[in-house]
Amino acid sequence: MSLSAADFELLLQANRILSSKLNVGDVLTAVLELATKVVRAEASSLLLLDEKTKELYFDVTLGAVKDSVKQIRLKVGEGIAGWVAQERVPLIVNDVSRDPRFTQKVDKSTSFKTHSILAVPLLAKGRLIGVVEAINKELGKDFSESDREAFEIFASQSAIAIENARLFSDVVREKVKLNTVFGEMSEGVMLLDEAGRLLMLNQAAARFVGLSVEEAVGKTFGPDVFNGFESSLPFEQVLGAKEKNQALDLVRHEGKDFYLLALVHRLRSDPNSPEGYLVILRDTTEEKRDEMLKRNFLSLISHKLKTPLTVILGYAPILSSDVAGLSDFQKKAVSAIQDQGDQLSGLVEKLLHFSVVESARLARPSEATPLKTIVEEAVGPFQGMSDEKKSRITVGETGGLPSVFVDRLLMVEVVKNLIENALKVNDKKKKDVDIEFKKEEKAVLIRVKDNGTGIPSEEQEKIFNKFYQIENSFTGQVPGAGLGLAFCRKVVGEFGGAISVHSEIGKGSTFTVSLPIH
Secondary structure (H helix, E strand, O other): OOOHHHHHHHHHHHHHHHHHOOHHHHHHHHHHHHHHHHOOOOEEEEEEEEEOOOEEEEEOOOOOHHHHHOOOOEEEEOOHHEEEEOOOOOOOOOOHHHHHOOOOOHHHHHHOOOOOOOEEEEOOOEEEEEEEEEEHHHHHHHOOOHHHHHHHHHHHHHHHHHHHHHHHHHHHHHHHHHHHHHOOOOOOOOOEEOOOEEEEEEEHHHHHHOOOOHHHHHEEEOOOOOOEEEEEEEEHHHHHHHOOOOEEEEEEEOOOOOOEEEEEEEEEEOOOOOOEEEEEEOHHOOOOOOOOHHHHHHHHHHHHHHHHHHHHHHHHHHHHHHHOOOOOOHHHHHHHHHHHHHHHHHHHHHHHHHHHHHOOOOOOOOOOOOOHHHHHHHHHHHHHHHHHEEEEEEEOOOOOOOEOOOOHHHHHHHHHHHHHHHHHHOOOOOOEEEEEEEOOOOEEEEEEEEHHHHHEEEOHHHHOOEEEEHHHHHOOOOOOOOOOOHHHHHHHHHHHOOEEEEOOOOEEEEEEEEEEEE
């Protein structure tokens, strides 16, 4: 290497200057200023690569080169700078008039006359980001190999500085976007460290917990932050759990009831070393109030209907027992009163049953119940009806299957609801219902399959919502209030299980209930 001590000192100085700047514009300007000093040139130019168009463009200019050159673009391979970009090797041209690669685009747009050029590619981690040029060696001298060595070292320093400044600029922009979104979110957001201490939170979260941002930061996720709130789970249990995502309900009864849903997401890059937690807080007060009003309404209406129903169903059998002397129309009317009364009574019973189940959490029994017992009780009421309507209900073998810890009567109702749905929405002349079982590692499955119409894919999640029924034009008018499947999901979920459906139009549906073994 032929660099002198003065060259090294100049390069060290250039490196210190470039390392001290993080603004992209400041770095580019510094590169141009230093480029002329490093190799003692009259002027310099810096061309950056537009990766979309594969063109080189002048971002900043100094010396005798005017701003008009900023309008000039060179394709990769065009001109000396384009050749250096294409080949990714440095080039010295001490007489540009004899080099066919030289383009006079810049000279024609300025009064500057180019005699010699030293061009070096700017490479960051093997990726081309541009070309830096030193133009016209001072005192009319030629650029030497020593100049090339110094300029290559400088170009390497410059490429790193430019790339770092760009990365810093990207980080700043993303931080501004994140802070804007973070601040404008209606949901509360908290960021905790691995010990559960608050590192940051947005204004919505601070408003929910009744603290300023400054007061909340540094407090531990728990009663200190949620002062006056009751939690559905102990805070230390949430932070100490292995699950990646957890949810807990929070309620404060002071003043008016205020409900929050906290979704806690564990942040970690290594499964064995948690890095912190992201907590999303959502105000669910209106949802809870609506649910309470619905439950109260259902309970009230159901009880109010019981009294007139008792009268109707009490007198209807008396009327139907003595129809002598009645016309055919009158007999039909008496029969209709009896049938519709029975149907309305069944609907009211379902409303009452659903409102009771939905109003409280269900305790899991300490004794397990055999699946055979549950299914036999559920199928029993349909046996006579299935023969009359030319329907078939087939029950698979339950031998060897483990018992499940569920409320027997409620699970019987779940299976009955699934069988009832399979029959009443089936438009086939021969209605087939198959009940199958399967044991998995941690759960036992109950599958209720039918040969009915099938359920459109866009409806398959909605059918588990309360009071939802698929349009009559698809399934035909069927009795019911749309509570059966909502009841099934509620009960199964309370006992740690899940219910799902797989269905194809014209090929029937399969409802699968998964119940944990332990």
